[in-house]
Amino acid sequence: MTLAKIVYASMTGNTEGISEILEDQFSNLDIEVERVEADDADEDFFDDADICVIATYTYDEGELPFDLEDFYDELPEQDLSGKVYGVVGSGDSELYPDFFCDAAVDFDKAFAETGATKGHEVVKIENDADDEDEVLLKEFVKALIDA
Numbered sequence: 001m002t003l004a005k006i007v008y009a010s011m012t013g014n015t016e017g018i019s020e021i022l023e024d025q026f027s028n029l030d031i032e033v034e035r036v037e038a039d040d041a042d043e044d045f046f047d048d049a050d051i052c053v054i055a056t057y058t059y060d061e062g063e064l065p066f067d068l069e070d071f072y073d074e075l076p077e078q079d080l081s082g083k084v085y086g087v088v089g090s091g092d093s094e095l096y097p098d099f100f101c102d103a104a105v106d107f108d109k110a111f112a113e114t115g116a117t118k119g120h121e122v123v124k125i126e127n128d129a130d131d132e133d134e135v136l137l138k139e140f141v142k143a144l145i146d147a
């Protein structure tokens with residue numbers, strides 16, 4: 001059975017909500033799914049996954065969340081060949097137009113070094129997910145499963 005694993009970081013709840021939507025959508029498509037907060041994800045967390053997902057906000061003008069920094073540093077060292085990955089970001093394009101969802105883009109680049117296959121372009125969400133974003137997230141999940 002296909003296993004999707006999601007690591008998320010969230011300070012004020014927006015990205016946590018996004019990660020819950022992702023979890024629901026994998027489940028709705030009969031994919032087994034495990035979702036953990038960054039602090040609970042060891043560097044080898046994705047070892048047994050078929051689909052690897054990061055959901056992250058961006059902080060401090062383009063910076064990663066503090067609790068994802070170690071995971072980010074270790075990610076390019078992992079061999080994730082044969083797996084599919086995707087990244088979702090939450091950010092604020094009005095307040096931080098030059099750094100919108102930069103942490104998500106950084107993770108996308110780090111995943112590219114692991115040998116995993118990119119299942120979808122980075123999805124960038126304005127703060128918390130609205131109905132339109134839910135549609136995008138549904139497409140994202142479907143693309144990862146189909147890849």
Ligand SMILES: Cc1cc2nc3c(=O)[nH]c(=O)nc-3n(C[C@H](O)[C@H](O)[C@H](O)COP(=O)(O)O)c2cc1C
Pocket residue numbers: 009010011012013014015016057058059060061062063090091092093096099100101102126127128
């Ligand atoms: C101090 C601070 C810095 C931020 N810097 C950025 C940034 O550089 N780029 C961006 O897209 N969003 C930035 N944001 C916006 C957050 O990423 C956005 O509100 C996000 O939805 C927070 O996610 P969370 O609710 O999961 O913590 C910043 C927010 C704060 C409070």
